Amino acid sequence: MSYDFNDAQPQMMPSGELIPDGTFAKIRMTIRPGGTNGSAPMDAGLLKAASESDAKMLDCEFTVVEGPFVRRKFWQNFTVAGGKVDDKGQSKGWNISKASFRAMVDSALGLNPKDTSDAAKAKRVIQGLKQLDGITFAARIMVEPASDPKYRDQNRLANVVLPDEAQYAAIMKGETVEAEPINAKPRKPATAAAGQNAPAWATDAAPTQAPQQQAGVPWNQQPPAQQQQPTAQVQPAAAGPAWLNG
Incomplete structure (x- = not known):
């Protein structure tokens, strides 16, 4: 038996090495x-609760799918409810995540983000945050x-x-696009008192190991996710999760 390595993928970089700043x-x-649990039935068990506030988050893993950094991963939380509120009583974290x-x-x-036709608006409506799982974008x-x-x-x-x-078309084709570094400055360290009131998306918690998931069809072709029954019987609002109407 012989082994042909000609079609092998390029070796992965060390796991501790960061993707360069500003990479597309x-x-x-x-x-x-x-x-x-989230507000939609399909979001049962989906969210992560913050340890020091009432914030609820999506714990997201991002994987590069094409280009020189293919298969490299990073992690980020998105607040979807709770945390600090604005002068209208709406979650500041959710407003950022919603955008x-x-x-x-x-x-x-x-x-096109300026497309406000009925067809475009309909595509921006989801029945639960679970439907964002597997979305692929630039x-x-x-x-x-x-x-x-x-x-x-x-x-x-x-x-x-x-x-x-x-840069959009080239990125979606998997082509290499010249990086535009952000050069972000370190955030100010939170004091003990401030940390208790800080939203979960402002913390530097280390990610936990994610379970392996089966590969699915492209996000925009996925059938609606199968609804799971939450432990506690919750009657969802007819218009969907309350925070999607903010």
Whole structure:
């Protein structure tokens, strides 16, 4: 028996090495269930509860799917409820996350962000946050410096690249695009008192190991996720999760 290595993938870089600051890449988002129920039936057990506030988050793993950093991963939390509120009583964290999720949908489906037609609006409506699982889109990745020397710098999602941006087409084709570094400054260390009130997305918690998930069809072709019955019987609002209507 012989082994042909000609079709082998390039070797992976050391796991501790960061993706360079400002890298453009096509990435896939996978949601890692945290055991806390969301408002939609399909979001039962999907969210992660913050340890020191009332915030609820999506614990997300991002994987580069094409290009020189293929298969490299980074992790990020997105607040979807709770935490600090604005003068209207709405979650500040959710407003930030909602903008990111809309951009992901536009990027994944090739929707112009200025398109407000009925057809485009319909594509931006989901029945639960679970339906974002597996979404693939164009992105710019940043290096976030650690605020404490005890911790390592981390990769984060800098911004979603939209179809009306110059780099979008090349990124979605898997082509190499010149990086545009963010050069982010370290965040100010949180004091003990401030840390108790800080939203979960402002923490530097190390990611836990995600379970392996089966590969699915492209996100925009996936059938609706199978609904799971939450432990506690919750009657969802007819219009979907309350925070999607904010």
